[in-house]
Ligand SMILES: [Zn+2]
């Protein structure tokens with residue numbers, strides 16, 4: 001079965017498609033389990049910076065449109081549609097997320113770190129006048145702290161994302177630069193029973209060495225996220241499945257009302 005549990009709709013400022021359109025795309029792509037996860041980046045309300053004006057999600061509108069898409073999809077369609085959110089963690093935002101998230105019956109909450117030193121690292125401005133060491137080490141400390149978020153979450157998203165827009169000549173974030181921090185994070189993910197996401201939106205997150213270290217430390221829970229914003233559902237699914245099986249992973253984690261279910265990673269031979 002094809003699963004994709006990190007997908008943006010037009011309710012994200014950087015998303016595009018109506019939920020029903022995404023449902024149609026998912027059926028065309030042969031997806032059996034889909035969870036929409038729009039952005040909830042409250043840090044931008046409480047001191048965080050983006051380089052462009054940010055349209056915040058209206059959770060009531062998101063929920064209403066999701067419910068009507070679910071109703072239109074009907075039963076026995078072969079596609080299971082689930083309701084999720086990508087909660088952008090920050091120390092400032094966590095108390096607001098704690099209040100807000102339980103008001104919506106999300107099947108899955110993705111815990112993401114987008115903010116480092118007050119800036120969304122999607123934007124090059126986040127790196128201006130800062131050393132790679134400062135930004136990267138702060139990112140890792142933020143990820144570690146985010147794992148203790150005071151609200152229910154299921155998935156740890158795109159670990160390593162800080163490198164995406166980094167301007168450094170060598171922008172890689174290597175295990176050997178911060179082995180203790182990496183191990184603390186990975187062990188905490190395992191300890192807390194969370195699923196580590198493999199994100200295929202741009203370059204793969206986490207990188208190969210981090211994913212293998214996770215497995216080596218005992219990590220087995222993995223979720224698949226295309227992080228699609230524009231009809232890129234299940235991007236690189238076949239090659240990613242093959243790759244994960246080579247490492248030793250056998251199942252993807254999916255969530256219904258925060259309860260984990262395991263879906264066998266398929267073979268495409
Ligand atoms: Zn994200």
Ligand SMILES: [Zn+2]
Pocket residue numbers: 006008086227
């Ligand atoms: Zn995302």
